[in-house]
Amino acid sequence: MDISYILNELGEDREQYFNAVSPPIMQSSNFTFKTVADFREALSDEFEATLYSRGQNPTLNILRQKLAALDGAEDALVFSSGIAAITVPILALLKQGDHIISVENPYSWTIKLFNNLLPKYGITTTFVDGSDTKNIQQAIQPNTKLIYLESPNTFSYDLQDLAAIATIAKQNNIITMIDNSYCTPLYQQPIKLGVDLVAQSATKYIGGHSDVVAGVLTGSKTIIKQIFDHEFLNVGAALSPHSAWLLIRGLRTLPLRLQRSFETTKRVIAWLKQQPQVDKILWPFDENFKQRELALKQMLGCGGLFSFTLKDSSLEKIESFCNKLQHILMAVSWGGHESLIIPAIAGVKQIEYDPANHRHQLIRMYVGLEEADYLINDLKQALNQSF
Numbered sequence: 001m002d003i004s005y006i007l008n009e010l011g012e013d014r015e016q017y018f019n020a021v022s023p024p025i026m027q028s029s030n031f032t033f034k035t036v037a038d039f040r041e042a043l044s045d046e047f048e049a050t051l052y053s054r055g056q057n058p059t060l061n062i063l064r065q066k067l068a069a070l071d072g073a074e075d076a077l078v079f080s081s082g083i084a085a086i087t088v089p090i091l092a093l094l095k096q097g098d099h100i101i102s103v104e105n106p107y108s109w110t111i112k113l114f115n116n117l118l119p120k121y122g123i124t125t126t127f128v129d130g131s132d133t134k135n136i137q138q139a140i141q142p143n144t145k146l147i148y149l150e151s152p153n154t155f156s157y158d159l160q161d162l163a164a165i166a167t168i169a170k171q172n173n174i175i176t177m178i179d180n181s182y183c184t185p186l187y188q189q190p191i192k193l194g195v196d197l198v199a200q201s202a203t204k205y206i207g208g209h210s211d212v213v214a215g216v217l218t219g220s221k222t223i224i225k226q227i228f229d230h231e232f233l234n235v236g237a238a239l240s241p242h243s244a245w246l247l248i249r250g251l252r253t254l255p256l257r258l259q260r261s262f263e264t265t266k267r268v269i270a271w272l273k274q275q276p277q278v279d280k281i282l283w284p285f286d287e288n289f290k291q292r293e294l295a296l297k298q299m300l301g302c303g304g305l306f307s308f309t310l311k312d313s314s315l316e317k318i319e320s321f322c323n324k325l326q327h328i329l330m331a332v333s334w335g336g337h338e339s340l341i342i343p344a345i346a347g348v349k350q351i352e353y354d355p356a357n358h359r360h361q362l363i364r365m366y367v368g369l370e371e372a373d374y375l376i377n378d379l380k381q382a383l384n385q386s387f
């Protein structure tokens with residue numbers, strides 16, 4: 001399907017709402033029926049009905065159609081957060097005694113799901129280095145139900161060979177699921193590579209303006225309906241119509257924003273590489289990136305999120321550099337208009353800092369929509385004042 005059609009027309013029936021270009025925010029919790037027969041039919045299959053906004057809502061449905069089409073999926077569900085779009089399908093598809101193989105160091109709340117919440121229900125997880133497909137294959141047990149991927153990772157940018165892993169999973173009757181937040185469907189289409197379920201934090205690039213928390217899950221209609229009918233309705237993690245409307249608005253400019261972020265990131269990285277204080281750069285499309293070939297094979301573009309290290313990785317130098325930035329903001333999240341920085345040390349207790357630990361040294365930067373020179377000048381003054 002043409003991307004311009006998806007972003008500008010799909011799911012939008014303008015004659016239903018005065019030919020307005022922008023769809024209405026259907027801010028209603030419930031919907032009425034004229035006859036008991038109609039009411040009974042809606043209650044019997046809420047997936048197909050406009051009954052109650054914990055399930056379906058017309059504004060949400062416009063968004064769902066667009067998100068499914070972008071992923072090349074049959075259907076989509078939208079959640080009130082990215083982590084709900086990860087947690088709910090796993091609760092829906094696995095049961096006591098099942099086993100998960102996950103990539104090492106996925107998103108922080110995904111780790112907590114695997115380590116804290118799921119063990120309470122008798123579901124265990126083995127973490128493996130997914131950059132070598134053999135590690136995943138060797139971790140398969142008779143009770144393995146799910147292979148959980150995150151490619152690229154959003155701190156270390158580790159990749160997995162999606163097509164190869166999906167093939168192995170199919171041979172073993174195992175469901176595959178990926179967190180595709182880094183790439184969005186514009187830069188990576190896991191369903192076309194054989195992955196079953198694609199989750200994404202729409203808080204990031206889809207929303208794009210740092211004003212909505214939301215999540216997306218796409219997959220076959222059968223799996224999506226199964227998740228909707230039970231755990232989705234039970235957990236109650238539906239997105240509000242107003243937030244859905246903001247995501248529809250975000251989608252209109254998604255290709256422009258991604259391209260801008262990608263292009264500016266190339267310039268910022270090229271500048272950083274010339275600075276004597278800077279040591280390593282981690283970014284999937286960087287010429288020195290260890291999995292660059294795989295990145296070019298399965299990704300159509302690269303996001304504005306990268307990490308770097310300083311040659312002097314003392315706590316004092318990293319803190320000084322980050323504290324001196326004037327325009328690049330220190331905050332969690334990414335994908336909005338504003339450039340951001342997170343030093344890994346912000347998540348480490350000072351006495352536990354290990355200067356030899358590569359993960360502790362990382363400084364993650366997100367490149368937003370500002371001019372490249374504006375960001376470079378900010379980085380320059382912070383480096384010069386710190387060294």
Ligand SMILES: *Cc1c(COP(=O)(O)O)cnc(C)c1O
Nearest residue numbers: 081082083107154181201203214
């Ligand atoms: C932010 C993020 C999430 C969680 O999304 P929320 O919308 O914050 O719940 C999951 N995975 C990745 C890679 C993220 O960056």
